Amino acid sequence: MSRTTDFIRLVNRMRKVQKLYFKTRTQSALEDSKKLEREVDDMLEEFGFEVKRVEQLRLDATGQKEN
16 A cells, blocks of 8 residues: 555544544544544655644643643
8 A cells, every 4th residue: 555545544534533523522532633633744744744733732620721
């Protein structure tokens, strides 16, 4: 299988999980979506594209920013 085919399949999986997250809003779907997005970003970098990664804002249980 080619890297291009691998990439297309990965993006397809990512979109399915993203749609599941927006339908269910579950924590597990969100985590899976983020994992697949990172994998897509990694492959884009392998193909030579510049990927701007966004630092995740971490909040505690009260909604305050963690230090």
